[in-house]
Amino acid sequence: MTTEFFTMLKQIYGAAGIPTAIADESLNILWRNSLAEPNRCPLSNDSASLLFENGDPASGLVFHTEGETIYRFNVLKARDADSCSAFYVIELLGSDDIKALLASPHIRSYVTYLCARIRDSVGMIAISADEIDAATAVFGAGCGEVTDQLNTINKGLMLILREVINPEQLYYALDPCCDDVTICVADEIARAVSDARRALGRSVKVSCTSEKGIYTRMNRSIFETIISDMALECCCGRLYPDELVFNCQTVRNSDPRGRDRIAVTVKSLNGSGRENVPSRFEKDKKGSKLYFNYLCSVLCEKYGAEFTKSELENGCMCSIVLDSVGPDRHIVMNNSKFAFHANRFSAMTLSLAEHHLEDRYRLIDIDSPAAEAD
Numbered sequence: 001m002t003t004e005f006f007t008m009l010k011q012i013y014g015a016a017g018i019p020t021a022i023a024d025e026s027l028n029i030l031w032r033n034s035l036a037e038p039n040r041c042p043l044s045n046d047s048a049s050l051l052f053e054n055g056d057p058a059s060g061l062v063f064h065t066e067g068e069t070i071y072r073f074n075v076l077k078a079r080d081a082d083s084c085s086a087f088y089v090i091e092l093l094g095s096d097d098i099k100a101l102l103a104s105p106h107i108r109s110y111v112t113y114l115c116a117r118i119r120d121s122v123g124m125i126a127i128s129a130d131e132i133d134a135a136t137a138v139f140g141a142g143c144g145e146v147t148d149q150l151n152t153i154n155k156g157l158m159l160i161l162r163e164v165i166n167p168e169q170l171y172y173a174l175d176p177c178c179d180d181v182t183i184c185v186a187d188e189i190a191r192a193v194s195d196a197r198r199a200l201g202r203s204v205k206v207s208c209t210s211e212k213g214i215y216t217r218m219n220r221s222i223f224e225t226i227i228s229d230m231a232l233e234c235c236c237g238r239l240y241p242d243e244l245v246f247n248c249q250t251v252r253n254s255d256p257r258g259r260d261r262i263a264v265t266v267k268s269l270n271g272s273g274r275e276n277v278p279s280r281f282e283k284d285k286k287g288s289k290l291y292f293n294y295l296c297s298v299l300c301e302k303y304g305a306e307f308t309k310s311e312l313e314n315g316c317m318c319s320i321v322l323d324s325v326g327p328d329r330h331i332v333m334n335n336s337k338f339a340f341h342a343n344r345f346s347a348m349t350l351s352l353a354e355h356h357l358e359d360r361y362r363l364i365d366i367d368s369p370a371a372e373a374d
Helices: 003-014 098-102 105-174 185-203 220-235 286-303 347-351 369-373
Strands: 020-024 029-032 060-066 069-079 086-097 181-184 205-210 215-218 243-251 261-269 306-312 315-323
Touching: 003 020, 003 029, 069 098, 086 098, 098 105, 098 286, 105 220, 105 286, 105 347, 181 185, 181 220, 185 205, 185 220, 185 243, 185 261, 185 347, 215 220, 215 315, 220 243, 220 261, 220 286, 220 315, 220 347, 286 306, 286 315
Parallel strands: 205 243
Antiparallel strands: 020 029, 020 086, 060 069, 069 086, 181 215, 243 261, 261 315, 306 315
């Protein structure tokens, strides 16, 4: 870009009333006006590459999320007529607080209605798939193609429901009428471990060390969701876990008020060096990650929780610290809210759906002793 042209742009945008930056073809910021200087503005960084996570800068409206704020940018891509080099003029149009957006009654009503409709539809499809499986079982091994298609349908349903859980539970957490109950943490972890074993099969050793007789008070389905999210975070690092370890224990006098708290951790360990195969859904997980991050922040605000994630040399660890309460007369111990056909669609099983190794529907050999025994 020629000096004269660059000077002209700086004069124009220096007098502009919106935060603006000019970046070169490599997205290095060459200049910014005074409104883009404060550290709270993403344009105060040395590079604008963070605005283009897909690595493909282009003209038009661009959204960027930092913490609990969504920024809106207008990007103008142009070329200098003399040097033919590309450059970008990036204007910050405004920002929105995620909490304010999610708290909108219209958005809340739409999302909760959408989640309910998806659950109902998935349930009907799952029941129909089971009926087809039962109807074709009498044909034995000759129905291999039908069985394969039913397994494909089942895995597709799991992936659909997995995307519903976090936004649905987030809105429950934001609801001031959210139904909190006293839960036995060890019992909840035991069920989560059972679901994780079912989801991961023999490829991962799932173990648990839990302290008995500790309780917390919060929405039960939200607790189940955050534990399954923590397990997913530990399974989706660079290394595929050889072992997944769940733990809950009392942290004595850790509260500023001198009260005991409860630390729940999920840790993945890898001693084999086996790496994760990149998921074909990896590029589309930004929305799910946003809901997960914000659900964590809401839990911290609403329940006084503390969430941390740390990378280990051979794995990953997620931890959430909650208030400890005494045992209640009524401690909820019923099945998972997400249970369907013996925990088929539990939160943990859905979270680990892409790691699920076993098929639900199996070929039946009508001449086998097992079939005759049935």
